[in-house]
Amino acid sequence: MSAQTFVRLTGITKNFGGVHALKGVDLDISASEVVALVGHNGAGKSVLVQILSGVFPPSSGEIRVMGEPVSFHSPNDARHHGIETIYQTLALADNLDAPSNFFLGRELRTRFGFLDKRRMAEAAGKALADLNPSFTDIERPVRQMSGGQRQAVAIARAIHFDVRVLIMDEPTAALGPHETAQVSTLIRRLREQGIGILLVSHDVRSVIDLADRIVVLKAGEIVGTMTAAETDEDSVVDMIIRGRRREPADGSAP
Amino acid sequence: MNSIWPLAPGRLGGSRISPIWLVLVAVIVAAALVSDRFLTSYNIASVLQQGVITGIVALGMTVVLIGGQLDLSTGAIVMMAAVMALLIGPDGTLGITLAVVLPILAGATVGVVNGLAVYRAGANSIVTTIGMQFFLIGAVLATVSGRHVRATAIGDAFTALAQARPLGIPFPVFIFAALVIVLAVVMSSTVFGRHVYAIGGDADASRRSGVNVVRTGIATFAISGALAATSGVIIAALVGHLDPTGVGGYEFPALTAVVLGGTRLTGGVGRPIDTVAAILVIAIITNVMTILDYQYPIQLLVQGIVLTGAVAYYNWRGEA
Ligand SMILES: Nc1ncnc2c1ncn2[C@@H]1O[C@H](COP(=O)(O)OP(=O)(O)OP(=O)(O)O)[C@@H](O)[C@H]1O
Ligand SMILES: [Mg+2]
Numbered sequence: 001m002s003a004q005t006f007v008r009l010t011g012i013t014k015n016f017g018g019v020h021a022l023k024g025v026d027l028d029i030s031a032s033e034v035v036a037l038v039g040h041n042g043a044g045k046s047v048l049v050q051i052l053s054g055v056f057p058p059s060s061g062e063i064r065v066m067g068e069p070v071s072f073h074s075p076n077d078a079r080h081h082g083i084e085t086i087y088q089t090l091a092l093a094d095n096l097d098a099p100s101n102f103f104l105g106r107e108l109r110t111r112f113g114f115l116d117k118r119r120m121a122e123a124a125g126k127a128l129a130d131l132n133p134s135f136t137d138i139e140r141p142v143r144q145m146s147g148g149q150r151q152a153v154a155i156a157r158a159i160h161f162d163v164r165v166l167i168m169d170e171p172t173a174a175l176g177p178h179e180t181a182q183v184s185t186l187i188r189r190l191r192e193q194g195i196g197i198l199l200v201s202h203d204v205r206s207v208i209d210l211a212d213r214i215v216v217l218k219a220g221e222i223v224g225t226m227t228a229a230e231t232d233e234d235s236v237v238d239m240i241i242r243g244r245r246r247e248p249a250d251g252s253a254p
Numbered sequence: 255m256n257s258i259w260p261l262a263p264g265r266l267g268g269s270r271i272s273p274i275w276l277v278l279v280a281v282i283v284a285a286a287l288v289s290d291r292f293l294t295s296y297n298i299a300s301v302l303q304q305g306v307i308t309g310i311v312a313l314g315m316t317v318v319l320i321g322g323q324l325d326l327s328t329g330a331i332v333m334m335a336a337v338m339a340l341l342i343g344p345d346g347t348l349g350i351t352l353a354v355v356l357p358i359l360a361g362a363t364v365g366v367v368n369g370l371a372v373y374r375a376g377a378n379s380i381v382t383t384i385g386m387q388f389f390l391i392g393a394v395l396a397t398v399s400g401r402h403v404r405a406t407a408i409g410d411a412f413t414a415l416a417q418a419r420p421l422g423i424p425f426p427v428f429i430f431a432a433l434v435i436v437l438a439v440v441m442s443s444t445v446f447g448r449h450v451y452a453i454g455g456d457a458d459a460s461r462r463s464g465v466n467v468v469r470t471g472i473a474t475f476a477i478s479g480a481l482a483a484t485s486g487v488i489i490a491a492l493v494g495h496l497d498p499t500g501v502g503g504y505e506f507p508a509l510t511a512v513v514l515g516g517t518r519l520t521g522g523v524g525r526p527i528d529t530v531a532a533i534l535v536i537a538i539i540t541n542v543m544t545i546l547d548y549q550y551p552i553q554l555l556v557q558g559i560v561l562t563g564a565v566a567y568y569n570w571r572g573e574a
Contacts (some may be wrong), residue, residue: 095456114443117443
């Protein structure tokens with residue numbers, strides 16, 4: 001492979017008490033690559049996402065960024081390595097307005113050390129307008145915003161800072177068809193800019209369309225990796241359900 | 255929204271005025287009409303003096319509650335600090351300095367312990383701080399063997415902390431005003447303040463966004479502990495000797511003010527300055543009832559109605 005490998009996960013496991021959520025996962029994400037992670041509810045997708053974004057450490061296994069072994073003690077550690085995440089739950093503080101959420105955890109300050117509210121509002125406003133020109137009135141609690149607007153805040157803050165690898169956990173689950181199409185366009189644009197994307201999704205059809213590689217997770221293990229261009233919806237769905245490729249002798253899918 | 259009646263309580267960053275300020279105006283007018291003694295300068299000074307001691311406690315509890323937690327150990331911290339200040343013997347420069355600094359440090363330390371239990375260990379804050387309250391009351395009473403506490407010597411400079419009246423205004427009012435300004439700026443314009451609002455809104459989302467929830471949360475309890483202790487030191491300077499069993503119970507009047515001021519019980523919304531308005535409302539109502547010779551039980555009853563009524567009102571209005 002010629003593209004630079006941004007992130008390499010090797011033998012990642014995660015146990016919650018007796019629950020083995022991940023049982024030894026290997027995964028690479030390279031520049032300009034969209035890797036789709038698919039699997040049933042409870043397969044371990046979000047757990048893998050949270051390990052890679054520093055929410056909690058793996059029980060065992062190694063994370064390398066740009067070839068260097070790293071250990072993340074907090075989400076800020078992952079961010080410092082250029083790994084940004086849009087969580088399934090968006091991770092917005094509902095009581096704060098869009099600029100506050102945009103800069104949460106990395107606020108801009110004035111010379112005197114106080115919050116630079118004006119500069120943050122301007123930067124957030126610009127970033128949000130880039131994403132969605134009709135998004136105005138950003139200075140109100142995000143609780144009052146629509147699902148699409150909230151999503152836009154989460155996306156805009158993830159791509160605003162120097163991002164190498166963008167993780168999107170179900171980025172379109174709460175969106176209508178129009179916003180879903182916008183997110184797809186955005187993913188393509190980011191890929192062209194050289195960003196590596198880990199896309200978690202249940203929407204197999206759009207994943208085949210968007211991704212370069214499709215990785216299927218089942219009960220905490222990777223049961224198959226497919227090149228998107230060389231597979232089809234039925235094969236992926238089969239892999240998700242049975243954990244193996246459909247036998248050609250099986251005939252047509254039901 | 256451009257409602258003339260700005261009912262959204264303490265919208266963060268917004269310029270809307272909390273309804274508590276209208277209540278304050280109404281209460282002042284009503285008090286002046288009901289009693290011609292209310293607007294005398296002596297009485298106003300005594301209203302402020304009364305309000306300030308509870309008010310300093312309430313400021314700290316406001317910060318903790320904006321972060322989404324309750325601190326009910328404040329009443330016991332007031333008592334602990336007052337007793338400590340007197341036992342240290344606030345006389346001479348060194349004695350007075352120690353009698354001010356050590357109790358406040360002790361209060362902050364108690365707050366750190368509360369904060370560790372709540373934010374590091376994940377304990378429920380109500381249970382944690384009630385437990386802390388019992389512990390402190392027990393520790394203080396054991397130390398003084400339940401006896402009346404008298405300082406061996408009290409310097410005039412220490413007494414002045416509570417009793418001096420520059421411009422005719424009790425000195426603690428100046429302390430309170432300074433604390434209000436500092437806290438208002440800290441909460442509205444610093445990264446720390448922003449993070450307190452964030453963890454009160456959604457602690458998990460804040461953590462994922464890179465906020466150090468544990469450190470921020472511990473700091474809120476430390477602030478609350480230090481402020482409650484400040485009130486205790488002022489009480490010591492005010493009375494000079496005290497029966498420890500008689501000092502206490504500040505946490506509920508303070509909580510009443512915090513809630514009345516519009517700080518949301520689940521956290522994330524509220525402003526220190528609105529707590530100040532609520533403190534004044536309560537102090538005035540109490541004062542007028544005293545003037546009109548209503549006894550303590552009635553005052554307590556009214557306070558209960560105010561607290562429950564405020565919670566019901568804010569819930570009924572819903573949130574911004
Ligand atoms: N914090 C946690 N504590 C304990 N168990 C957890 C935790 N997070 C996840 N799990 C468990 O790990 C397993 C994998 O969960 P995960 O959230 O990764 O699933 P998922 O593949 O993202 O599913 P979905 O498609 O529903 O989002 C589940 O059995 C879940 O109950
Ligand atoms: Mg998930």
